[in-house]
Amino acid sequence: MNLNATIFGQSIAFFFFVWFCMKYVWPPIVAILEERQKRIADGLEAAERARVDLEKAQAESADQMKDAKVEAAALIDQANKRANQIVEEAKEQAREEGKRIIAGANAEIEQEINRAKEHLRAQVSSIAIAGAEKILEKSVDQAANEEMLNKLASEL
């Protein structure tokens, strides 16, 4: 065997380097590795959170869009209904107005007819008198016959 005190020297050196490594080499490197791991994990977590947020926002916007569409459809429907109603009302009004105008015209016509009748009646009596004058060839006392003629005229 060729063992000598080098074995102790090596052991001392060994414990020195292990101590040095334990104090000044291992902890800083492991700290850097852990810090980087933590940052990567944080970054991934943030990305995941952002993805979830985005999904939620997309779902929300789709919901809002659907609501808006339904609302818009309802408004258009309502507007159409209202327009129809207005048209119907206008038609009704026009019809009534027409009726009223027709009624007015009818009344006026009636009045005109009556007036014409009256006029005619008055003329008929004078024509009848003139006719009778001609027939009788003699002047009839107008005053004496007036009563009879008026009676005739009212019978017309």
Place this chain on the structure above:
Amino acid sequence: MASAGPEGAEVAQTATEYVSHHLGFLRYGRTEDGTWGFAHSVEEADAMGFWAINVDTMLISVLLGLLFVGVFRFCIKNATVENPSMFQNIIESIVEMVQNSVNSSFDHKNNLIGPLALTIFCWIFLMNTMDIIPVDWIPLLAQTVAGDSHLYFKAVPTTDLNITMGFAISVFFLIIFYSIKMKGLGGFLGEFAFQPFGKWAVPLNLLLELPGFLAKPVSLGLRLYGNFFAGEVIFLVIALLGWYQLPLHFGWAVFHILVITLQAYLFMMLTIVYLNQAHSHH
């Protein structure tokens, strides 16, 4: 030195000398005349006994340890969370590899295990990598610096049993320390005495459990040493082949890239597993 001619007994002598010179240590200790100093031959080095130190492997070992902490500290100084450089990525991937190994094999909470595993892996990896450097370069450099062309200098620390056993007994010490810390002295000793056959077969239990326990550091240290000592000897033999060594050295070095990483990883994993056992109650 690397080119020995193909003729006769004298050449064989030269080759033997070459290999054994490369396997010798630059050892500092008490020489036969009672003074302290460097050994000048393998025999002199062997005669120094236990109280001597292999200056070459110890020096390279400490320099590589400093290189390891220096490179990592340099990386930390310029490290950022958001924008890591290529260099930082490499360092981080090593740390993550070690961290994953610890997480997969170690079930307890202990802040020592991560840095321990990282130090073992990186340091042994660097020591093993010295293997790839052509066998003459570093000794030649040392000889030039020292101004002594006969200087012994062993450049690969893991080819020195002292270095590998230094690792192994340090880990063994930690195993004992944490076993006693987690289970108490009684619990720790009880595992040898009362398993696997219960308290009526204490001697048999000791006979079964103790060798297995003691084999842990021995196998750890010897496995690493054996792999790299053998690899080094092959490198030395290849280096004797003159120009033919170039493709052979390349092939063996490529194969050793695998061994270097594998052995460093294996030492680290076994350390983690042994310490996990030390923390667990059986």
